[in-house]
Amino acid sequence: MDIKNKKILKSAKNFEQIYSISQSNRRSNKFNFLPNWLDKESNLFLEEVNHCKKSYYSFKRGALIFVDFGINIGSELSNRHWAVVLNKNDSPKSRNLTVLPISSKEKKFSVMIDEVIQQKSKRFLLPILDKVGFDYFSIIHYALTEITPFDLGSAKEIYQEFLIQYGDVYNSESAKKIYGNGAGMEKVENTTKKLKNLVNHYQRFNKISYAKCDQIKTISKDRIIYINELDPCGKLKVNNDTLDRIDTKLKELYLKD
Known part of the structure; x- marks a missing residue:
């Protein structure tokens, strides 16, 4: 198929160059997943413009979900990470969730999760x-x-x-x-x-994890990854003590004394 739009054609060439450079110098691992992400993102956009009807799960506050954050700019969080759901009143009609990404590395503004995900x-x-x-x-x-x-x-x-x-x-x-x-x-x-x-x-998630309270994000539920229909993703949950410590850290970061 010939690409008629010049900006789309230029973008495609840029992405090809980005991927090629990343493979040669290995400075940033996030671009290893660029082809997969662009393919996924384009398919999601196609579903959107074709008005494909979807049904979504309703998630409880504190639920753990596996999210594809995509490939983002600079130090913005990229690729696949677990995340904690912050919404108090989610519903199947809602297409978005507000979450805290999870990392295995402890940082200044992180809160330890009560138990390893595995x-x-x-x-x-x-x-x-x-x-x-x-x-x-x-x-x-x-x-x-x-x-x-x-x-x-x-x-x-x-x-x-x-x-x-x-x-x-x-x-x-x-x-x-x-x-x-x-x-x-x-x-x-x-x-x-x-x-x-x-x-x-x-088995890959067998380390202590930390909620990155300085990386709060609102995401589409279409970003959630399920390995198969038996996957307990979204059914796993942090305990109330962890949620309380997250609340305290969020107040410290974003609210005035």
């Missing part, structure tokens, strides 16, 4: 893992006892472990539904893959 995620991911284990056991046990016995091979050991763990709560009727005429195992495997992706994602 640890917070476990409260949501472990129940999913438990259900995957139960569904896997139910399918295997149902097939062995209700359909036809077969050699478990290398899966025998894990089956025996699950038998000890879930045998007392096994129910043949519910197992039949989980089995789903043979389609159940594929669902379990798909869920397992998604869960592994989430575990790998959250």
Whole structure:
């Protein structure tokens, strides 16, 4: 496609030059993500001009969300960071949120988050893992006892472990539904893959984090990143003590004595 608008053409050439320079001198890592961000931003603009209808979640004050802040100018925050939601009365109709970005580095105007994000995620991911284990056991046990016995091979050991763990709560009727005429195992495997992706994602955030109270921002909810539909992003939350300390720091920074 020929670019007819001269300013858009010039911008495209500038972006190409910026990316090329950044790859050669490696002075700023933020420009490594420039192509991905421009692609994402252009797609979001297309959705906007085409009036694509979207539904949004409602977030509680103190919720932790994973945000793509994009590529910004100078020392403005760029790229992907966790953030704390500050809104007191968010609604599904609201398209924006006011947030505090989170960093693993402590600064003068930062407030420590009460618990590492990886640890917070476990409260949501472990129940999913438990259900995957139960569904896997139910399918295997149902097939062995209700359909036809077969050699478990290398899966025998894990089956025996699950038998000890879930045998007392096994129910043949519910197992039949989980089995789903043979389609159940594929669902379990798909869920397992998604869960592994989430575990790998959250393992990266295993350090103490700090809310950057001098970097308060209002963002579009379209910037929030979900790894998949099982992602607890937005369900994780800082505790009330952390919110109180954030409030104190914000008053210190932005309000007169």
